[in-house]
Amino acid sequence: MKNRLKVLRAERDWSQSDLADALDVSRQTINALETGKYDPSLPLAFKIARLFALPIEAIFEDTP
Amino acid sequence: MKNRLKVLRAERDWSQSDLADALDVSRQTINALETGKYDPSLPLAFKIARLFALPIEAIFEDTP
């Protein structure tokens, strides 16, 4: 599943650490999400969507 | 995180087994989701949303 985290983060000029802090997860988790190592849990996906004020479907793409 | 699975399923008169088959997961997984044992993974949440033709936010509620 692809995601737009890197772009959304760049638009705000945030580092991976900044985003991790805002979401209360580790920097490694953000890095793993951005580099496609795994998908977030549903609760984390909601947190991300809320932070960026976007629907989940606007951030994560449902294609393998 | 609450969800509307039971209602959506009832609207279609589906058993937990029917839904499990449609989503290609075990019946126990559906039961666990409906009884609040745990939340689905993001990929499964997308599958559920696609099946019911609804946004994820219309099925899962982002409140602990």
Next chain:
DNA sequence: GGGTAATGTCAAGTATCCTTGTCAAAAAGA
């Protein structure tokens, strides 16, 4: 009442998500 379908639940195992800690390489700034 007896039979069958549907639901709830448990246990044990595998897979996935997320953690801390660490290191190396790339990028950015002076």
Next chain:
DNA sequence: TCTTTTTGACAAGGATACTTGACATTACCC
């Protein structure tokens, strides 16, 4: 160039998601 920041990556461990198999309870139908 030197220094700092940022990113990518790995290992080991804990937490969560999902599996199969089994069993008990409940609901429905005859």
